[in-house]
Amino acid sequence: xxxxxxxxxxxxxxxxxxxxxxxxxxxxxxxxxxxxxxxxxxxxxxxxxxxxxxxxxxxxxxxxxxxxxxxxxxxxxxxxxxxxxxxxxxxxxxxxxxxxxxxxxxxxxxxxxxxxxxxxxxxxxxxxxxxxxxxxxxxxxxxxxxxxxxxxxxxxxxxxxxxxxxxxxxxxxxxxxxxxxxxxxxxxxxxxxxxxxxxxxxxxxxxxxxxxxxxxxxxxxxxxxxxxxxxxxxxxxxxxxxxxxxxxxxxxxxxxxxxxxxxxxxxxxxxxxxxxxxxxxxxxxxxxxxxxxxxxxxxxxxxxxxxxxxxxxxxxxxxxxxxxxxxxxxxxxxxxxxxxxxxx
Ligand SMILES: [Zn+2]
Numbered sequence: 607x608x609x610x611x612x613x614x615x616x617x618x619x620x621x622x623x624x625x626x627x628x629x630x631x632x633x634x635x636x637x638x639x640x641x642x643x644x645x646x647x648x649x650x651x652x653x654x655x656x657x658x659x660x661x662x663x664x665x666x667x668x669x670x671x672x673x674x675x676x677x678x679x680x681x682x683x684x685x686x687x688x689x690x691x692x693x694x695x696x697x698x699x700x701x702x703x704x705x706x707x708x709x710x711x712x713x714x715x716x717x718x719x720x721x722x723x724x725x726x727x728x729x730x731x732x733x734x735x736x737x738x739x740x741x742x743x744x745x746x747x748x749x750x751x752x753x754x755x756x757x758x759x760x761x762x763x764x765x766x767x768x769x770x771x772x773x774x775x776x777x778x779x780x781x782x783x784x785x786x787x788x789x790x791x792x793x794x795x796x797x798x799x800x801x802x803x804x805x806x807x808x809x810x811x812x813x814x815x816x817x818x819x820x821x822x823x824x825x826x827x828x829x830x831x832x833x834x835x836x837x838x839x840x841x842x843x844x845x846x847x848x849x850x851x852x853x854x855x856x857x858x859x860x861x862x863x864x865x866x867x868x869x870x871x872x873x874x875x876x877x878x879x880x881x882x883x884x885x886x887x888x889x890x891x892x893x894x895x896x897x898x899x900x901x902x903x904x905x906x907x908x909x910x911x912x913x914x915x916x917x918x919x920x921x922x923x924x925x926x927x928x929x930x931x932x933x934x935x936x937x938x939x940x941x942x943x944x945x946x947x948x949x950x
Contacts, residue, residue: 609662613939613941614653614662616689616941616942616945617663617677617689617941618636618653620686620689620945621636621651621680621684621686622636624684624686625638625639625641625649625684626638626639627651629653630650632654633653633654634652634653634654635650635651635652635653635654636650636651636653637649637650638651640667640669640670640672641683641684642667642670642672642683643667643669643670643672645667645669645670648667648668648669648670649665649666649667649668650665650666650667650668651663651664651665651680652664652665661675661676662677663676663677663680664676665680677690678690688897688944689941689944689945690901716818716871717818717871717874717875719772719775719777719814719818719819720777720813720814721775721776721777722776722777722778722779722811722813722814723776724753724767724769724776724779725755725759725761725762725767725779725781726755726758726759727755727756727758727759728753728754728755728759728762728767729753729754729755729756730751730752730753731747731752731753731754732744732747732748733747734752734754734766735784736766736784737752737766740841740922741845741848741922742844743848745848745853746844746847746848749847749853750768750822750840750843750844750847751768751769751771752766752767752768753766753767753769754766754767755767761809762781762809764783764784764785765781765782765783765784765809766781766782766784767779767780767781768780768781768782768821768840770811770819770821771823771824772819772820772823772824773824774824777813777814777819778810778811778813778814778816778819779810779811780808780810780811780821780840780864781808781809781810782807782808783805783806783807783808783809785805787807790805790807793805816864816865817864817867817869817871817872818869818871818872819864819872820861820862820863820872820875820876821839821840821843821861821862821863821864822843822859822860822861822862823861823875825859825861826859826861826876826879826881827856827879828879828880829880830856830857831856831857831858831859831879831880831881832857832880832881832882832883833857833858833859833881833882833883833884833885834858834859834860834861834876834881834883834884834885835858835859835860835861835885835887835912836861836862836863836868836884836885836886836887836888837860837861837862837863837887837888837921838862838863838864838865838866838888838889838892838920839862839864839865840862841922842860842862842887842920842921842922843860843861843862845920845921845922846860846887846921846929847860849921849924849925849926849929850926850929850933860887866888866889866892866895866896866899867895867899868899868902868903873902873903873906876906876907877906877907881907882907882908883907883908883909883910884903884907884908884909884910885909885910885911885912885937886899886900886903886909886910886911886912887911887912887914887921889914889917889919889920890913890914890915890916890917890918890919890920891917891918893917893947896911896943896947897940897943897944897947900940900943900944901940904940909939909940910937910938910939911937911938911939911940911943912932912933912936912937913932913936913937913938913943913947914932915932915936
């Protein structure tokens, strides 16, 4: 695997810390207690440059004879798989890698989608009290179509409905109730005793699995967009585009994966439009998910993590200055992130 000089040095430092190892005189090996037989000073880990016979992080115990031949095996042995960065695939290689990937993981990629009808009486709106309360501006209504059904369709009364569009077709929608979580819970407690219907916070389309969809996908233009910022939900997309004024930016596009997860199909959809760099912008509380997903994404893209320092906050809560600071000073590689970040 190809590690940059800095990444290699970071991994060496972590191993030294973990195993209380010492560098030998020539700085070619780390010497420490053997993780297999526990003998002190008998376990050597090669840290020199790649040669015909040796590659970095091969290890061997001169007492019990145990050895490991790859960094992965070594980190498995010492229980520190978290510091393993997945090698970055050549983003130019694109689809070929994914075919291997699909066979590999026993998850075939099916990106076929059905066209979905929006709920009856849906009409687009350009002003709405609830959306205004969440900071929507005129540009937001222009760029991110949203609608309501009005009272003619009681099921969607008090919902705002965002179509999910893919190659110009509506392939799903997210309908969100405009009451707060606590208002909905209070209503539902009463509804239960009266035998009335409960209110659902979300009443989304069901025709296509959301793991096949990406919000704002059509803003990615093949040949023009090289970077996507991945966030959890639609309101994160809108907030980030508004606060960073990315409305007309073709190079950088913000998309949502509908939660703290990304499927192989979603990865495939990004690759097939030529995306090279992915900035992972999930909420600050998603530490473990971010570690896992950034490792997986590193197989296909250059990956950076936009680390929101406060785990309580998401993109909607942050001011322009706070967001600027995250992108100007707070972008981390997956390795830096997994070393520095401990689940809160
Ligand atoms: Zn040993």
